Amino acid sequence: MGFRRMNIGILAIQGDYDAHAQALNRLGVAHSFVRRPEDLANIDGIILPGGESSTHLKVMSEEGLFDALKGFAANGGAFFGTCAGAILLAREVHGPAQASLGLLDVTILRNGYGRQLASDVHMGKTKLRKEPLEMVFIRAPIIESVGQGIEVLAEDAGHPVLVREGRVMAATFHPELTEDTTVHEYFLKQIAQ
């Protein structure tokens, strides 16, 4: 499947969902916003954006989206979560503990670097290409441990920051807040395969 024929869902409860929409626009890929379970029909993959994971979890549960997303995963749906989205995908969440979809075999610490004053932009190495990747960290979580099936695609300061397990991928930073579409393209390639 070529990118041009895809339609990517973006969870749009709250957060920077529009920044993801703009990244997909730059790649010429169609998107639709997901706010209810029925919005999962006819999408080829879903992006869980940055924002506040506790808010996303609360509204997802009330709307029946939590179970619907698990169903989407069970049917082979592809996921890409950034920051709050990575927290929602993790197997286990700390600081404080909260429920999660458990689609990615990692444990993750919310606000792992500290508060907003610790937010920063780094250049980091990635397996996706030779040149370093610009990584915007905003009150970012830290991936504390990864299971055996996890492929680490980028690290920063000794922590995995971009990981993948089959059709589920997560970044603790925000590629959608840069002009660089490398990470989004990689996600779309996984879907196309």
Next chain:
Amino acid sequence: MDLMNNNLWRVKVGLAEMLKGGVIMDVTNAEQAKIAEDAGACSVMALERVPSDIRKDGGVARMAAPRIIREIMDTVSIPVMAKVRIGHFAEAQVLEALEVDYIDESEVLTPADEEHHVWKHGFKVPFVCGARNLGEALRRIGEGAAMVRTKGEAGSGNIVEAVRHMRAIVGHMKKLTTLGEEELMHEAKELGAPFELVAWVAKNGKLPVPNFSAGGIATPADAALVMQLGAESVFVGSGIFKSSDPAQRARAIVKATTHFTDAKAVLEASEELGEAMPGLDVRQVDEKDLLQTRGW
């Protein structure tokens, strides 16, 4: 703008991006902060008294006590904002030392300086400021505000001023996009705003920072109204904890903000709510008692 290549500026605006589509709730203690977080608030604003009490009590309203703010920061995992008086850069220094996530330089508190706002580029912590029109919004961004909100009329439970301010800002931005380059300097002069920011808005049709709404939001439909008028997120001050059912009302406003274009969802959110906060007819309020005229 050079700012777009400045990493500190990018993470300041970046946090505002993360708060889009959400509800930021005023809280006066840790217990209220927990209720707000459990209801789905994307952030809380710590202050000593909610605006309607400030209006009622009179006197001087200042930054909240650091002990209360710290208790709130220790209780919730969402970002914590706190207010400083207009121009009171020392209160802002205290809040930065406390490591709050956002500072609101707010007309709700008694101004400390009637001529100068805080030079916000001088801080590492991001700021949000109120505005009644585009010129005011761009002056605050020029000083370093990484998020703008309408002033509305805080503590009134009356949406009319927030609507006026949002329409003024959005309407003027639309107008700028229709102007020729040769008209922009005159426009900057009329707006009393930095030329570079006026030119940026004329080219992009939006503010270079997120544009939120505050000041009078009391119901789910109020939230849906300002969101449809162009707000990217809402602040609710007295509207939640001065209502008869804070937790339920907070949940309802979160739901209406997520689904702001879906009338059925806003209807669902509006059902079975108790009494909203008492409202004020802003036209009956003495000019000297208006909060929105503080700052410039």
